[in-house]
Amino acid sequence: MHMTVTDLACARGSLQVLAGVSFPLSPGQALILRGPNGSGKTTLLRTLAGLTPPLSGKIVAEPDAIAYAGHADGLKAQLSVAENLRFWAGIFGGSGIDDAVSAFDLAELLDRPAGELSAGQKRRLSLARLLVTGRAIWCLDEPTVSLDASNVARFAAAVGAHLAGGGSAIIATHIDLGLPQADILDISPFVAKSLPVSDPFSDEAFA
């Protein structure tokens, strides 16, 4: 599924963070976002996912194509691993959870409450959610946090399989996932000079 981003400007709160971001994304392609802390990787991903409206520029993608995974795992501690996955599968109208369970080796944990999992296990469950969404474009923010080496490899394999199936991914990460189809987008040139965004409401209120 194609996605085209043209001259995008993003803001976090009342500060403009990025300006002039442009890139195409084609099926089977992975885009790795690089940039120092605070440069706006999370803001860009949230804008692409539709959580924050862009200040200017265009994001052209099919509706409901993007699955977003942020820093927070989005898990309910009181629900079991299987219940968490089934809930999201139901919300996204996806298929069963079996593929997701096997891709992230969660079979032995299915009946455990998510609150009793370790940080790495929670992350695996959170990433497994991507597979049950059935969405084509994955927007991932630091997906490998608290994963050990073998699980990073498992995650890279899942992304690889997703790309091979015609999906695509935009990933903010600092480690090398070893994906052959990955292009690197360094966002430091797009960092805006922290211009305050003019807001008609607050301008009016404080005029």
Next chain:
Amino acid sequence: MIGLFKRDLALAVRAGGGFGLGLAFFLIVTVLVPFGVGPNTGILSTIAPGILWLGALLACLLSLDRVFQLDWEDGSLDLLATSPLPLENVAAIKALAHWVTTGLPLVVAAPILGVLLNLPGPGYGWLMASLALGTPALSAIGTFGAALTVGLKRGGLLLSLLVLPLYVPTLIFGALVVTRGAAGLDATTPLALLAGITLATIATLPFAAAAALRVNLR
């Protein structure tokens, strides 16, 4: 949609959920009032409609900050906002789940607590009818308030201040239904007005709540 509703109900009844919180508060208020006011049954009968409605209203208020805050804290709200489910539906489902876990138990418990306050006989039917028709408005208004304050640290105070004025019409007509009913008068007019308020809030506030959520998720 049904999945979200079921999940919210499951979360409410499991450990750490808010189920029973409002009910326990309602119980405490109505049990303590006779101790504070004294055992004069004439006074208790007079104030019973107001106390029962006030207790129900405050019990609803108590669990409002959980409606969106927990989902916001663990990131689920971001994921719900990017899901195929429109935020309007999310807000409506959240309000419904809040009513089922908070308002509905109050409707069922109210007649029993009415006995403690010496509510006159003809008032019981009106009490249940008014709570059944009025508490959905409390949940709908409260969900809107919760959407406005989601993401604020210690937003509970602001939430109460925002929501309480909006609760006033429901309280006035709800208590009036029970007062008139308990006095043996016809209470269909305030009951119709109460139902009107409820229908209006259910029809409009999920849209307002969704708009507030979109702004707060930026």
